[in-house]
Amino acid sequence: MPFDSWWYNCVSLAVDTQLYHLGAMRLQRNGLMAHRRTFHWPSLLTESGRGIAFGGDYNPDQWPEDVWDDDIRLMKQAGVNTVALAIFSWDRIQPEKHRWEFGWLDCIIDKLGKAGIAVDLASATATAPLWLYEQHPEVLPHDKYGHPINAGSRQSWSPTSPVFKEYALTLCRKLAERYGTNPYVTAWHMGNEYGWNNRYDYCDNALHAFRAWCERKYGTIEALNAAWGTTFWGQEMNGFDEVLIPRFMGADSMVNPGQKLDFERFGNDMLLDFYRAERDAIAEICPDKPFTTNFMVSTDQCCMDYADWANEVDFVSNDHYFHEGESHIDELFCSDALMDSLALGRPWYVMEHSTSAVQWKDLNIRKRKGETVRDSVAHVAMGADAINFFQWRASAFGAESFHSAMVPHAGEHTKLYRSVCELGAALKTLGDAGVQGSELVRSDTAILFSAESEWATRSETLPSKKLNHWHDVRDWYRAYLDAGTRADIVPLKYDWSGYATVVLPTVLMLSAADTARLERFVRDGGTVVVGYASGLIDENFHTWLGGYPGAGDGMLRTMLGIRGEEFNILGAQAEGEPSEIRLSNGMVTRLWQNDIAVDGADTEVLASYAGTQADEWELDGTAAITRNPYGKGMAYFVGCDLNVADLAVFVGDHLTVGQACEAGDGADYDPTITLHTERASAEAIFDFYLPRGKNETVVSGISGEPVYRFQCDEGEAPGVYTIRRNGVLVVKRYNRQ
Structure with missing residues (x-):
């Protein structure tokens, strides 16, 4: 199919112009237009360049060339129109330091393009060739015990290694020089799942980079000492050359939580810097094609602060693998709600999901009849305009050989491949109907997500080690569904002021600035719901004083009209003690209860702790859920953990009045x-x-x-x-x- 760069640019301009008008209001609402790269969606090799993208990771280098033509026959039969290529192919492209082999890649790109299948070409840096590790073992990352993380898996490299970066950027430039003007290559796929194996690196390069990062952030060692609270346990530093990374300190040792939080931020920033370097190396040679990298967002993982990463891609992509059990479809919608916000309402890309079972979970459940199609269309329902799988053909060997694929081990005459063909036809139907480029209509409620609060809840210095911010976001999201409505999930650092209601589920960390944003939101007429473990610490992991939740030097307490003195933590480990406490409205709490006093003159107690278990913990009659008018708005405090069913009752009773689900x-x-x-x-x-x-x-x-x-x-x-x-x-x- 003839397709040249002129047509590519024309189609891209037309698509971008249409999407700009549809998405400009949301971009402006979130205050991010000036900080984002220009949205640029990859074209297909269709006559118009449009359509819902459909395909997956393709690894032809795992197969003899006589399989390639059959692959393309089956792709065309299934309606595949795009593939991600060369993700793990560095060793094939550069088998020796001074030898480059592009012939095989030239051949398969040409075959795919002539068949009308666009290529999302990887930078191929996810795995380095073994000769590089042998010649330069210093590029290996280290674990917290000081052991090198050896080669043989993925991402066995340190993002702070100048040696590795030099080799990686040379590869990027070589690919750009060879394929930058190739009409069949319509997008660049940088790296792969950054942080999968090198999110935490404790090597000496990382130590030096962390010291430089701290100096840029704090300016003076006095400011760093104050932020980390180093007077505790005698950790004061005299200069940035004394800054340490949180390596292993003993089996029962607790890491300085401020230090650990900054190390999380540093790891995120170092990998983001590495992504930028790869992207920019290609963009210097090939600036006209869009760049992306695949995020890893599901409610069991969200290792990066993707609110920052989303600013640096031309279109947002995600790898999502379903959660087994009854929450399967709810969890998919929840994860996708965050993806839609990260994309600012623009179309986004499912770069990977699975046709059926994976092989890396403790329990690898297959998909039932219809779930492959249903899950894929559900992603489209939540704003995705690209549906891709890992991978095209199931591997015959290697670590993921039992991971489901578009073509299973049993071949084309299978239920699974037939469902792939059925999906391809469905996506073409939706694309032809005009779904591509349309925007997900937002709800009037934002559940706020904070990557930093998620990192903070993993600290071993909190009243309970069972806190999980992201899981609480999921529970609140499901509660809204159970109550008959739908919420959006919005990063805390974005602008959520256009919503009617915002919910903070275990948003442990609130800065003074974010607390002030909440105060303005409620004062101007909004409704805020503050969860039981929200607003306890500031951005440096310092506990807010004066009573809980103390965010904003007490501003959050004033909004809520309450003041907490202590937490009551339950657990099965305490033999002979109550493992749950009932509330006066019949709800049940099983982990965390705030012991609060009601201070506001107009604060209303909606439920209190009641019964013998409450009395045992001296909480009988103590307020558990409150409501306080503030300015023109309303502030709710849910002072204890509740299960999804109880949260749904609360949402239905108090938060959906006049907010019936749009039909x-x-x-x-x-x-x-x-x-x-x-x-x-x-x-x-x-x-x-x-x-x-x-x-x-x-x-x-x-x-x-x-x-x-x-x-x-x-x-x-x-x-x-x-x-x-x-x-x-x-x-x-x-x-x-």
Whole structure:
């Protein structure tokens, strides 16, 4: 298929212009337009350059060349239109220090391009060739015990190693020189899952880089001593040459929490710097094609501060692997809600997910009938315009040979490959209908996520080691679904002032500036919900004083109208002690209770601790959930941990009044068991309906054109559909002019 750079640029300009008008308001709302790279979506090799991208990681170097043509035959049959190529291929590209082999890569890119399959070309730096490690063992990262993390897996390199960076950037430039003008290469895939194996590096290079990072941040050693509170345990430093990284200090030793938090920030920044260096090395030669790297966002992992990383890519990408069990689809929606915010409402890219089971979990559950298609369309329902898998063909050997793929070990005559073909057809249907480029319609509630609070909850110096900020975000998200509505998930550092309600689930760390933002939000008429372990420390891990939660030198307490003196922590380890405490409204808490006094004149107690277990801990009658009017708004305090069911009751009773779940143009359905999202473009609104559980669901009063039905039956009456388990209904409504 003929495709040249002129056409590529024209198509990209047209797509970017359309998306700019759709997304500019959200960019301005988040105050990030000046700090973001210009959005640039990769074109396909279609006549228009548009369509929903579909494909996956392709590793032809694992297979003899006589398999390649069959791969492309099967790709075309499945509707694949893009692949990520050469992610782990550095050793094939540069088999020796002074020898480069591009012939095989030239051949496969040409075969793919002529078949109409675009290439997202990797920088190939995720794994280095073994000769590099043999010649330069100093590039290896070290663990906290001082042991080198040896080669043989992925990311076995230190991001602070100048030697490794020199080799990596040379590779980047070589790839850019060779493929920068290739019409079949339409995007650059930098690295792969940065931080997977080198998020924490304790080598001497890292030590020197950390000292320089601290000096840039603090300026003087006195400022660093104050930030880390080094007078505790006699850790005061006389100069930055005495700064240490938190290496192993003994089996029972506790790390200075301020030092550990800064080391987390440093690790994030060092890898982000490495990504920028790779990107810029290619951009100097090939500036016209978009750059991305795959984030790792699910509610079981979010190792980087992706709110910062999102500023440095031309389009946001994510690797998401499903959570087994009954929370499967809810967790997918939760993770995707954060991705939509990171993308500022622009389309985003599923770079990896799985067709069925993986092989790296303790329990590797396969997907049931329809889940491969359902999960993929669910990502589209949450704003994704690209659906890709790891990987195209299941490996015959190696560490991930039992990881599911688009073509399984049993070949093309399989249920799995047939479902891949079914998905390819579905995505083409959605693309042809105009879904690509439309934006997810936001909700009126923002659940705030903070990577730094997630890092902080891992500290061993807190009242409980069972805190988990990201899991609490997930629980609140699911509670909103159970209450029949949907929330967005927004990074704390973004601008969330346009929402009606914000929720802070275990946002342990709040700076004075962020507390002031909350105060203005409530004073101006917003509703804030503060969770039980929020606002306890500042950005340096210093405990706010004067009572809990003390953020903003007591500003948060004033907003809430309460003052806490102590935490009550429960656990099964305390034999003979109550393992749970009931509330006066029937809810139950099992981990953490705040012992608070109500200070505000207008503060209302919505529930208190009650019963014999509460009395045992001297909490009987103590306020557990409160509400306080503040300015023109309202501030709630949920002073104890609650399960999803109890949170849903709270949301339904107090936070959804006048906020009924939006139904597409008069549609009738049960929002507690049916997921519904809207994606809107200038021309149309696309309604996506998916059952949350195992049972079928009925939706009625549906107007508009049903553009895609999967495991979904149309009823005898107009506008009535029965969506069976793992089914999907997508309806298109045209905007009224």
